[in-house]
Amino acid sequence: MSTSPYFSIIIPAHNEERNIGKLLHTIANQSYKSFQVIVSDSNSQDETCKVVEEYRKIFPSLALLEEKTPNVSAARNNGAKYAKGEYLIFFDADVFIEEHFLKAITRHISIDHPSMLTVWNRPTPPSWRGRFLFGMMNRIVQLVQNTHPAANGPCIIMKRELFESIDGFDQSIFFGEDYDIVKRAFKKGGVMKVYRNPLLFVSTRRFDKEGVIVSLYKFITALLYQLVIGPVRKPIFKYEMGGQYYKK
DSSP: OOOSOSEEEEEEESSOTTTHHHHHHHHHTOSOOOEEEEEEEOOOSSSHHHHHHHGGGTOTTOEEEEOSSOOHHHHHHHHHTTOOSSEEEEEOTTEEEOTTHHHHHHHHHHHHOOSEEEEEEEEESOOHHHHHHHHHHHHHHHHTTTTSOOOOTTEEEEEHHHHHHTTSSOTTOSBOHHHHHHHHHHHTTOOEEEEEEEEEEEEOHHHHHHHHHHHHHHHHHHHHHHHHTOSBOSOSSOOOOSGGGGTO
């Protein structure tokens, strides 16, 4: 009987001391236990690594990796190298999940057998900006799942075999690496599913900082660029990653 975990949870982090503990706490409280946790830290200058280290008491096998470049795709790929699970779960550091999240995902997989999947993003705190913007993105992703599948970055779940067959995330992409990997996996024969549940709570901090108009501009601009030109490999607008952006 295999002792390998069913899921490998990979969390890229860059200056996320304020958020990553909440995510790890909700992972620790999952009713489904067949998983490993890998945090791939991109040279954080705050207490991110210290917070992660505290969770070794709960996750003795927790892996904390160092990725020199603050590049989310590089951090995810770095984490995936150490994954042992059949499915990879990529969470952003500013999300958290309900108690039966992993149990519900295993149920979806057992029924539909998708090779990649995602769930709707729920805003936290539940502001009108978050409800409006996440609601719009959720419905678009749901609508096109069978023809032009996509996934929002906060949660991407993919069969490890499929992920490895397309060489993971494209580290040269400036924005939209989540859209790109699902597109390439779909061309490879991957089957995508989008579910309303279980609940994934995603921080509205970017929307709250930049406002609805700027957030919509970036979303629409990137979407059109990817549809007409291709992957966004150069800065077409300002987009800074990491928790330090919200401390300024």
